[in-house]
Amino acid sequence: MEPLSHLESFVQSAEGGSFSAAARRLGLTPAAVSKNVARLEARLGVRLFQRSTRRLTLTEGGERFLAQIGGALATLQEAVAGIDKDDGQPAGTLKVSMGQAFGREHVLPMMGDFLARYPAILPDWHFDNHQVDLVGEGFDAAIGGGIELSAGLIARELARIHVVAVASPRYMEGRERPRHPSDLAALDTLLRRSSPTGRLRG
Template sequence: MEKLANIESFVRTAEAGSFTAAARRLGLTPAAVSRNVKRLEDNLGLLLFQRSTRSLVLTEAGAQFLGDVSAGLSSIQGAVDRLASADDVPAGLLKVSLPIGMGMGQVLSLLPAFTQRYPAVQLELNFENRQVDLIAEGFDIAVGGAIELPQGVVARELCRIHVVALASPSFLRAHGTPTTLAELEHMTGVVMRSVQSGKVRIFTLRNADGEQCNVNLKPSVIVNDPEALCRCAVLGMGVTLAPLTQAAAYIERGELVRLLPAWHGEVGAVSLYFSGQRLLPAKTRAFVDFLVEQFRSRQLARRFAALPPSPKSQTGRRPSR
């Protein structure tokens, strides 16, 4: 009978499109995954992949074999997960993807309580500002915002992402405080380049009356991370538009001042992304429930929200042009 390791190496390679990505998920080296697939091909007497220096493509026989074995492999893995979770004790390696700014600034400080509560769970935390492929890259959970849901992945919202205008007290003393969006746009700005599109982000702000305006700051500094937006603004390098998930702590410490409080933008939600399978491993379920509980008990969704200002602060409308 064919070894399960060889079949799993083949399936994960087909899903990920490369031996390297499959190896990350399986905890093996790319060479080991390649050897497993080669053994499978030799034993079957069939070529499952067309290989080149740039690509790895399923042959017709490979595609047919993938369809035949994928469901069976999922059933076996499900049985293993159910057996491992039968006593409902979270245990094992949990691989988590986190954005750098929010991961370091907000989530990391919550995790000592998790590891204390679940000592048998080993956390592998990957901090990077990109959308990971949970299945192909072997992640159990990803924390992020505005991620498209691929098939088989579900999301559980933690908080909304509200963007507000900010500057340091020293910058405002030197340059004055803007009272309209037009004045804000004419000030030196710190802006962010999108990792996905490569373009400088332009945020749409709105007020309680339903008015909307695209705000184009005059960039003097361009960064690629929302935490860097806040730190540059704290250093007096310009006004900025940043999410409250990063900026709240700076505002509370008095290092940044929120400008034009009648206006804010909304750019989606911070959510937990994980497999949509009916029976989650206990370690995954425990992590999801823990973070949701922490955000609720600490009222973090409220802390990161641009709450409606009082009527007397409803200022800052852009003059008609």
């Protein structure tokens, strides 16, 4: 596909009747416009203008080419202008998975400020206590621990999880108080199985 600047130079030259008129509209020098048109002609292998000292005249091939690209070029220009108006602000649906307790405690209180800052974002937030398939289920992100990352996914640490082991005084009667996490293995333990992975956790 030809660079947009080459096509714009051609169309503006055709409509204005000269490279100078096109240059004024595009904010370029006449030499730059002439060079853009010459590169376009070389790429197409077609002479688009009959050049004289006073005016440019479209050749038959130039007239056909102008008729073919006029509407398409306008559509491209509108699309580029529309992107510029967005100012690079995030927009669209943001699908995120997170645990219920974490979502209620940390995410929901920030929702108002988040939506005020990014009004073009549509939140699709799932509060579930199970691991999701990020790619297969179409999630943009997930917040949680122990998530298995497939190739191409990126993880960022948001916060550390602090695990506190407690026991009642009655249970500890006659037992030696553990001084290291490895000492917990000598105590009675309740295990729970992770529903997504089937792994046992203490």
